[in-house]
Amino acid sequence: MIKNNEYKPYHLNASADDLAGNNGIGRYILLPGSDGRAKEISKQFDQLTIKSHDRGHNLYLGTIVHKKKPIAVAAVSSGMGCPSMEIILHELFHLGGKRFLRLGTAGSLQPNLVKLGDLVNAQAAVRDEDTTDDYVPAGFPANASPECITAILEAAKLLGLAGYLHTGLVHCKSSFYAREFGEGPKNQINKNYINLLTKCGVLASEMETSALFILSQLYNYQLMQKGNGPAFRVLCGAILSIVADPAHSTDPFATAAQSAKTITNMTNLALETIRLLAEMDENNLSTL
Template sequence: MRLHHLGEIDSAATTAVLTGDPDRVPRLAAHLGTVTGEWRKRGYVVAETEFEGRPLLVCSTGIGGPGTAIAVEELALLGVTRFVRVGTCGSIQRHIDAGHVVISTGCVRDEGTSHQYLPAEYPAVPDFGLLRAIVGAAEDAGFTHFVGPTHCKDAYYAEKPEGFPLAEQWRARWAGLRAARVLATEMEAAPLFALATVRSLRAAALFVCTDDTLGAEETFTALGAAAVAAARGAFSLESGDTDAKEERP
């Protein structure tokens, strides 16, 4: 199928792992299985891999909500019904260290794209069945993970707002998020969850916490383990899954 932004993609996969950095896509696809195809267009990279005997797409989204929404909309046109974001985040809670994995149960919607899909008072939450399956896969894998609410934003450097005209308000907001037990902050999950809700798709997200102490290879090792849990969780639903597109209004 020819997709406007993703290009000409030939795949029967119904599950996709989404990650921000396009350079991670070939490595994650090879980590998950035998790569059977790769497509590149307009900064997007999509690879098909065979994971435990089934086709799986790994797709980059770039940074932030708009690129994520485009990728998900077009992969849904291709026939993908299950999406799991596997990326990085910044820890908000002091007990969550670099290298730990956070699995989101819903987002504080501090960005713009999700509001194009759902009103502000509507929660951005993952599909419960997919969330439960991924938590189970993470428990089976045995890596350190935390499950709870996360924060989604548009401004990466708002984490360090020194020099911002509203720096005090930002510092107060981060303190409030910590007090409210929000686990981590990132930039793509809220639009993914909102779009999936509107389009009757299944979506979930898990993130590796990073900081200046975590090297690139350590980050990839954690991302690879998270991606395996994401794929196993998503495929565990396949036998009972219906084609979500048929249920759209």
């Protein structure tokens, strides 16, 4: 998975030069689940360049500003589910990507605590999917980078969003309708499983974080064998907007207005998180 300057990805229109920048750190990459959301995020970029691909994983390149300095950033859709996340991540790894922040939607598993419109800072993921089983043993944990968890918390304070942000465990599944909403003949089994996760304190359910966390952990280990410092580290995190509450069977989804507001909050939080991560990386580079 180590960077290859000659690598040509199958599902992205990108080269290693596209992801370079930030003094060897590379671009800070935002990973929403849809191209539409990636396009919306990119409206906040300066110097926007779009590299289209017929599979819909269009790459949006640009900069944001922090303390009068530009930060090179990118946004690209991961697609839905861990198999798609795995494909896009691998291609980004090969192109030199090292900083990843997922922006996604999720359903609450704690309706009395995590409410529609809230945000979740994913600390780790329950691996209820098969993709990462091809990489690591069943008991291997899927963890976000501590640096990203901390940066998200600090960014929320700066933006006045701390009261809407919950930090903790999330559930990552392969099936949307069966596992979370009880469709199909295994209805009761799936409901019992989700109820168990609720009793274990898992905050929300989504479909991509465990692939992001596991693969980033593995690539981070590989990269650390090559050198020291922030340019030889992979960092990953995830911010999730709560747009569904399966416990309310009659009306489990947020309204369009609720969804729009929480996704806007999530995007602003993600961009502020990147600013803090970039400042941290710059400080760490200066001490080498």
